[in-house]
Amino acid sequence: MNVHSLFPANATAQMDQRLHAAVARVTSSVSPTLLLLSYIDWATHLAAAPGKRLELLQLAISQSLLLSQYMEGNAVTRMTGAPELPPVPVNAPKSDWRFDAPGWHAWPYSFLHQSYLLSEQWWQAATTDVYGVSPHHAEVVGFAAQELLKLFSPRNFPVTNPEIVRRTLQEGGLNLVRGGLYAVDDIMRQARGAAKFGMEHFEVGRDLAATPGQVILKNDVMELIQYTPTTEQVHPEPVLIIPAWIMKYYILDLSPHNSLIKYLVGQGHTVFCVSWKNPGVAERDLGMDDYLSRGFHAALAAVNTVVPQRKVHALGYCLGGTLLSIAAAAMARDHDDRLASITMLAAQTDFSEPGDLSLFIDPSQVALLEAQMTDTGYLTTEQMAGAFQLLRSDYLIWSHLVDTYMLGERQPMTDLMAWNADATRMPARMHSQYLRRLFLDNDLAEGRYPVDGKPVAVTDIRVPVFCLGTTTDHVAPWRSVYKIHLLTPTEITFVLTNGGHNAGVVNEPGHHHRKFQSLTRRACDSYLGPDEWLATAPEQAGSWWPAWIEWLKERSSAPVTPPGMGASKQGYAAIGPAPGRYVLEK
Structure with a gap:
């Protein structure tokens, strides 16, 4: 599918595409049609549900009475000098990190924050369990309601936030002056396209992505890095890492103390890693097949040449893990046995429950994105960053505004924050295929995803799988990642x-x-649902990295002398030192 065919080439279709692209620019790529349809669906069904409305009325009355009792009780404690009563919002956790500071439990801030929490609860009840509403529309309305409420949170205004009031009185307003200067500095940096504050302490190749190695392959999609061994002997089976191309690869090679790649090399493994090119207009026609053939398969061929006659441990992270599962399924279909094992980190194979990102993915939303990408040739870094920030707006937007511009506290840059700010683009054709084939149609899980003209099935995979999920993942929720248990009978260590x-x-x-927590499902074991798994899998303290190293060791041969760097006679000579050139592209 050519990116230009996202919309037909005739004049009337081009007119529609231009209009859609203009709407996307105005709405920051959020579909107004989706919002309108979601609201109509919710409002009309709520209007036809007198029982639900009565339930909401009863909730509002009970909340008002509870708030009154709470305030009366606190008035008594203020007069008697007794300790302040704890917050008592209906059906809420006993504490909320946004209002943990002691000042929030004193008048009038106790009333403000309790009223706000009760409002959040009421709107959550109002937008859920409305009979007849499409689940997706209900999620959109609920998300929109919560985001609008966050705009009016008492935490976000100087007068209604006791922390800001206390700091302003202590410093005579200097905190607000500092915050204003920080705001001006950030605006100026953004206007001239400069790096964010603190990024100068995290230079790629010096402070980040600093594990020594050589680029041994470069094409129009990626560079392949081979890392220099640090042990006298290594396990014969090399490790090939396929990161996501949504962000830069060095999330796996951050500072030396928390670099997974450095740790892996130090444990006696020969490590190769793909570094994807940051696509621009020239790469607009790159599709999933290109990332598969000129990405994964080209890298695997190079690894097989440098380390011949050895099977490969392949690791895929996020979208890279999804690509790896597609490649492994195709290899199994074609009786290609070059893989020794598969490791998937926070990677989905079944997108029927994709998590919070599904809020931004439906036919209307995808059509709007496709129209805009037809103009630009790629999904911009701002579009991706905006979606992720909305999903975590309390942390990434509002807390940043309060702490930096009102409290006058500029948080120091960390390596993870620096990596997160080093965003990438996504080719139009690939992103459209990804959203439609995987998110909307779930082709991979349902056996319709084609490779070389023939469908692949994850059920064909027979090599051992190490699969990692994370408890608070909003991109690839662990229960969604866990669905790989339903797709293949192979041994899975989750x-x-x-x-x-x-x-x-x-x-x-x-x-x-x-x-x-960790548990291995053997090929002969019966299926455990995610909740049953959670109750069964033993818990261990510490990092999962050593457990994964032990898992790799059990599936590797006895150590041998490390292979050479590259294979110059076979066309894989060292091109330049790691981290290469593609990772530096903006």
Whole structure:
């Protein structure tokens, strides 16, 4: 499918495409049709549900009475000097991190924050369990309602936030002056396209992605890095890493102390990693097949040449893991046995329950994105970053605004934050195929995804699988990742670690407060549902990295002398030092 055929070439269709693209630019690629249809669906069904409306009225009355009792009780404690009563919102957790500071439990801030929490609960009840509403429309309306409420949170305004009031009185307003200067600096940096504050301390190749190695292959899709061995002997089976091309590969090679690649090399493995090209207009026609053939298969051929006659441990992260599952299924179909094992980190194979990202993916939304990408040739970094920020707006938007511009506290840049700011684009054709074939149609899980003109099935995979999910992942929820158990009968070691989509993966040994659960499903074992698995799998303290290293060791041969760097006679000579050139492209 050519990207230009996302919309037909005739003049009337081009007119529609131009209009859709213009709408996308105005609405930041959010489909107004989706919002309108979702609202109509919810509002009309709620209007036809007198029982639900009565339930909401009863909830509002009970909340008002509870809030009144709470405030009366606190008035008594203020007069008597007794300790302040704890917050008591209906059906809410006992504490909310947004209002944990002591000042929120003193008048009038206790009333403000309790009223806000009760409003959140009421709107959550109002937008869920409305009989007859499409589940997707209900999710969209609920999400929109919660995001609008966050706009009016008392935490976001200087006068209604006790922390800001206290800080302003203590510093005589200097915190607001500093915050204003920070805001001006950030605006100026954005206007001139400069890096974010603190990025100068995290240079790629010096502070990040600094594990020594050589680029041994370069094409129009990726560079392949072979890392320099640091042990006298290595396991014969090399490890090939396929990262996502949504972001830069060095999420797996951050600072030396938390680099998974450095750790893997140090444990006696020969490691290769793909570094994807940051696509521009020239790459608009790249599709999933290109990433499969000129990405995964080209890298695998190079690894097979440098380390001949050895099977390969393949690792895929996020979208790279999905690509790896497609490749492994096609190889199994074609009786290609070059893989020794598969490791999938926060990667989905079944998209029937894709998580929070599904809010932004439906036919109306995808059509709007396709119209805009037909103009630009790619999905912009701002579009991707905006979607992820909305999903975590409390942390990534509102807390940043309050802490930086009102409290005058500029958070220091971390390696993970620097990586997150180093965003990439996605080719129009590939992104359209990804959204339609995988998210909307779920072709891979349902056996319709074609490779070389023939469908592939994950059920054909027979090599051992190590599959990682993270507890607070909003990109690839662990229960969605767990669905691989339903798609293949092969041996699967499933590991669930605390943390999110990125922090759960960047989980080096020695990291505080880390834990994980692990359980292996053999080919002859019966299926455990995710909740049953959660109750059954033993919990261990610490990082999952050593457990994965042990898993690889059990499926590897006795150590041997490390192979040479590249294979110059076979066309894989060292091109230049890691991290290469593609990772530096903006």
